[in-house]
Structure formats: C-alpha cells, structure tokens
Amino acid sequence: MSSLPVIEADSAQVDPIVKELIEMFRRDWDDYETSWDFETNPLVAFHEGSIEKRAERRWIESIKSVERAQSLEETNNRYFAKLYELENEVEVEVPLSRISLTANPFFRYISPKGVTRAEDEYKALFFRDLAKELISYAVGCMMGRYSLDRPGLILADAGDTLEKFDQLVPDAGFSPDDDGILPITEGEYFTDDITARFRAFLAVAFGSDAVEATVAWIEEALATGTKKRKTIEDYFLNDFYDDHVQAYSSRPIYWQFSSPKKGFNALVYLHRYTPATIGLIHQNYAEEHLDKLQARLDTITHALPSADKRDAVQLGKERDTIAARIREIRSWVDDVLFRMSTERIVLDLDDGVKANYPKLAGAVKKVTRL
DSSP states (O other), rough: TTTTTOOOOOEEEEEHHHHHHHEEEHHHHHHHTSSSOOOOOOHTTOOSHHHHHHHHHHHHHHHHHHHHHHHHHHHHHHHHHHHOOOTTOOOOOOOOOGOOOTTTTHHHHHHOOOOOOOOOHHHHHHHHHHHHHHHHHHHHHTTSSTTTTBHHHHHHHHTHHHHHHHSTTTSSSOOOSSSSEOOOOOSOTTTOOHHHHHHHHHHHHGGGGGGHHHHHHHHHHHTTTTSOOOOOHHHHHTTTTHHHHHHHHTOOOOEEEOOSSSSSSEEEGGGGGGGGHHHHIIIIIIHHHHHHHHHHHHHHHHGGSSSSHHHHHHOOOOOOOOHHHHHHHHIIIIIIIHHHHHHHHOOOOOOHHHHGGGGTTTTTTOOOOO
C-alpha cells in the first residue's frame, strides 16, 4: 500500500467539501421514513401555507440542494484532477442525473433508456411521490408510529399501546386509532375508516378549512401517469399497500388483512399487534361489515318492487354486487379469520417480518419476494 502513488491532498481544501456533502446526503436520507432518524414529513414540517405552496417550496429546496451537491462534487473533481495532473484526461463535470440524492428528481426518475424528460414531467412525478409520502406518514400518525406533535418514532416496540403514546405525547392534537386497526372500505361503513381518519389528519396538519383543497391536490398528484383521477378511497383500496410493501423492501410494517377478492380489508400496525388483534378484526369489523352490507341488501330488496324501471336496473346491479361481496367475505371469515382468531397467534418481532408473515397466510394480503 505504501508504494501506491498517492499525493497528499490539502485537507483545508477537501475536508469542508466532503463534510458538507456527507451532511447533505444524510439530511436527504433522513427526510424519508425508512431512515431510523426520520422525524417528520417535509410537507408537514413547513407548518404553514397550502399544500400546493408547500409542495412548490419542497421542489425549489430540493433543486437547490441538488445544484449545490453538483457544484461541490465538481469542485472536488477539479481539485484532484489538477493535483494528479489529469485535467485533460478525466471528466470533472457531474450531470444532475448522477447526483444520488433521493430528493433529486433527475436521478430518481431517470429513464431506463437515459431519455431526458421535460421539467414539468419531473415535477409531476416529484409531486406524485410527495403525495404518497404524505399519505404514508399520515397512516403512521393514525397508528401511533409518528405524531404531529413530536418528531421521530413514538410507538415502535412490540405490543406498544395507546397508553404509552399518551405518556410520550400528552394532549396530542391528533390521536392514533384506539385499537390500531384501520378498515379500508368502499363506502362509509366505519367512523374510523382509513379515508375518514386521513381527512381528520389533514384537518389538523393543514387546517380544517383546507381539507377539500388538500384532498384535491393529492388526488390530482396521484393521477400522474394514469388515465383518470384517483380518489383517496381508490388509492387506499387498490394502491397503498403495494406502495408500502415496495417502500419497505417487501418487509411491511403495516399488514393488510384482506379477503381473497378484497371485499373486506383492514390495516394493522405490526408493532401494535397482539394475540387478540385478529379476534377484534373478526368481531368488531368483519362481522359488523357483513351486518351493514346485509342491511343495505335488505333495503334494496324492499325497494325493488316499487322502483321504476331505471332505478330497478341500478338497484338490481347493486343488489347482485352486494350479495356476491357478502358471500365472499362470509366464506373468508368462516374458513380463515374465525379459526385464526381462536388460535390467538403470537408474533415475535425479533424473528422479523419474513418469519412472522406466513403465520397469518390466508388472512393477510400476499407479499411477493417476502
């Protein structure tokens, strides 16, 4: 090693650049909740302004950081190229697409074929992911993993309870769900449905008078790359869990209980799971959901004989849909959920998601590459 032709660099020249780059990349990593040092969602951290203005501010700050990192890296490259007399031999310029900050849209959304996108396309993708990250953080607040009133992790140990949250975050402006179970339904069947809870979160984080405008911006952002606008409800029903699984590298911390055709869905926070959780899902949510579906089916059945032709067609379609959904959920509840609720399955978080997830196979949505 001592025979290698190393020229000693001027630490006064190099060290400040290296330290600033390290700190910049550390801050970038910590802005995303997969970091152990994540504190709060950047849009929420701005504290004031509409979500549109906050998103624009996040974009501007991200671009400034990327350009600063680019300048520092190129300065470093020039110094060492000159030091080793290689100025005409090596490239010192660093394209924006090689600045590997997660907040760098030109790196994060680089085309597989290297085709440069228009800036408004980069911005649309950036806003789409801002919306998804905000939703994920909101779910964390609903579960007690995070809080709007205190930075960093709150409930993150096996069997953590709401009592612990109240001790750590007294007088919280937004409280977690009582049992750590969030039903995901098509329609308003539960007061703590995930869509309703998300709106309650937005009211605290962005102001009660801004909820509709905030939802509209989020839904428009989520529609990027799709043919039609997605509602928040659609996103929770069809996309949230897949995005969560991908973000956590197929080791989800929120587990989605789903019947085979997704007639019933509920989200559970792994760290608040107890052997009684499946029983609560069974009795307080699945059975209640079935009762409400049956009540709606009975209402339609009574209304059909007196309905005019046009209404009868619509009611008949709804009746058939609900009847099929009841059969699907009932079969799943009787064959899978009830049995698991009586077994009071214990999970050991020390064994990891890969070892524990199969214990609930059939009850939870399948995760590929687990």
